[in-house]
Amino acid sequence: MKLVILDRDGVINYDSDAFIKTPDEWKPIPGSLEAIARLTQAGYKVVVATNQSGISRGLLDMVALNAINDRMCKAANQTGGRIDAMFFCPHASTDNCSCRKPATGMFKEISDRFGLELNGVPAIGDSLRDLQAAAAVGADPVLVLTGKGKKTAAAGGMPSNTKIFANLAAAVDALTQ
Secondary structure, three states: OEEEEEOOEOOOEOOOOOOOOOHHHOOEOOOHHHHHHHHHHOOEEEEEEEEOOOOOOOOOOHHHHHHHHHHHHHHHHHOOOOOOEEEEEOOOHHHOOOOOOOOOHHHHHHHHHHOOOOOOOEEEEOOHHHHHHHHHOOOEEEEEOOOOHHHHHHHOOOOOOOEEEOOHHHHHHHHOO
16 A cells, blocks of 8 residues: 655645634645645555644634645545545643654554554655654655745754655655656
8 A cells, every 4th residue: 555644734735823723724735735636646545644733722623623624635635636534633742642743643543544554655744843753653754845844954953864845746746756
């Protein structure tokens, strides 16, 4: 089985320092939905793993998160793509949970759910914590320069095997060649 793990905010859709709190605030990055469609058509299972501390902070509730994710999944479907599973961490960084990236709890849950070791699975994100979680489970860390990606690249300290692309579309081009 071919699997790819995507972060949501800053990779698929524009990020916001004020958090994405409603479906209307969810805006896809140009080319990202088409990239998901290409992954789907190339036989990949597309999984989203996203930190959503806005829930713990009281900025949105599960109804709002589900509505945002529903909008994203429908938009992917309308372009011929499919998001096969969604994993999220609702905790703040101060909660010391095992699921908030860079912790590996979401990645381990993905591995269990799909019955697949994550060695070599591309994990595409825009922040250092996305890359760290991927590397910790043996996945291939991929940085996109959208969202927080340019700041992440400039700060350095990324896992040594990190691949860097301008955006999700460029990363998918490399994966599906």
